[in-house]
Amino acid sequence: MDRAKLLPVSLPSRRRLLQSAALATLSTALLPTTRAGAKPQAIDYPQSEWSPASASNYTAADRPTSHPVDFVIIHVAQATYSNTLAIFQNPKKKVSAHYVVRSADGHVAQMVRERDVAWHAGNWDYNSRSIGIEHEGWVDKPAYFTNAMYEESAKLTAAICDTYRIPKDRSHILAHYEVPGSDHTDPGPHWDWTRYMRLVNFA
Ligand SMILES: [Zn+2]
Numbered sequence: 001m002d003r004a005k006l007l008p009v010s011l012p013s014r015r016r017l018l019q020s021a022a023l024a025t026l027s028t029a030l031l032p033t034t035r036a037g038a039k040p041q042a043i044d045y046p047q048s049e050w051s052p053a054s055a056s057n058y059t060a061a062d063r064p065t066s067h068p069v070d071f072v073i074i075h076v077a078q079a080t081y082s083n084t085l086a087i088f089q090n091p092k093k094k095v096s097a098h099y100v101v102r103s104a105d106g107h108v109a110q111m112v113r114e115r116d117v118a119w120h121a122g123n124w125d126y127n128s129r130s131i132g133i134e135h136e137g138w139v140d141k142p143a144y145f146t147n148a149m150y151e152e153s154a155k156l157t158a159a160i161c162d163t164y165r166i167p168k169d170r171s172h173i174l175a176h177y178e179v180p181g182s183d184h185t186d187p188g189p190h191w192d193w194t195r196y197m198r199l200v201n202f203a
Contacts, residue, residue, distance in 0.1 A: 044163075045156055048099065048110040056091035059117040061128070069114070069164040071130035072157050072173045073121050074196075076144075076186040081136040085109060095119050097132035099156060103144045106152025114160070121179045130174075131160050139188025150192070154199030161200070168200050 043050045063069055077084040081102040088096045088111050097120040100109045112118040120132030133153060137144025157173060166172045170193065176186045 042113075043110045044114040045099070045108065045110055045159060047152075047155070048108040051085055051089075051100075051109040051111055053088040053096040053111040053118070054091040054093075057088055057094055057096040058112045058119055059128075061115060061117045063115045063117070063128075064164060067117070067128045069129060069131060069160075070166060070172065071126065072160050072166065073126065073130045073132045073176055073179065074153075074157075074173065074187050074191070075120060075132060075134045075176045075184075076137050076139050076188060076191065077134045078138050078186070079136070081107075081109075084134055084136065085111070088112075097134040099132070100134045101136065101149055101153045101156070103136040103146055103149050106146070106148035106150075108152055108156055114163075121176065121182070122184065123179050123181050126179045133157065135187065139186050139190065142190035145190060145192070150196055150199055154196055155203045158200050158203035168197070170197065173197070173200065 042052075061067060075097060077100070079087065081100060084100050087093050088100070096112050096118040098110065098112045098114060098118050100111060101107070102109075114131055117128050118132045119127055120134070121127045121130060133156060135145070135149060135153060137149075158168065160166065161168050161172070175191070175193075176182055176184045
């Protein structure tokens with residue numbers, strides 16, 4: 001008997017087996033993203049930049065299943081864009097909003113997922129049923145309220161209203177000072193509601 005014939009002619013090397021196993025794992029891992037384009041999504045508003053708040057500054061939830069989303073609440077931050085982000089990222093501050101809009105160019109940061117409850121309205125009932133949008137600037141410095149900021153904020157509010165079927169009116173798009181029990185004045189008397197609501201409705 002020729003012993004050589006008992007040996008497999010081309011035994012795959014252990015290295016090659018490991019390589020193909022790794023490739024199989026890799027292609028399985030890639031499947032969810034390649035199939036149907038279902039990318040893992042960290043943001044709700046595609047035009048925004050995800051810049052997460054500290055998890056100590058909001059309440060994790062499962063909206064709109066856990067709570068309905070009935071309102072958009074408009075704020076002016078009394079701070080710069082970058083300081084507002086830093087405040088919401090600071091776990092000691094116990095405050096957050098879903099979005100922050102930058103004055104100069106209307107750039108939008110998303111800091112809290114819409115399914116979660118941000119702490120911006122000073123009223124649990126309203127926090128739990130709203131999306132909060134902060135704007136860079138101060139209530140008494142209207143120069144911060146630029147065209148770009150109005151336009152980009154209005155697009156964001158319109159998108160939120162479309163998602164949750166919120167009527168695009170002043171009974172549902174509220175100023176922070178209109179939240180019951182609020183002692184805040186933002187967005188203040190210089191915020192142009194007529195213009196803002198027109199932009200929201202034609203966004
Ligand atoms: Zn406010």
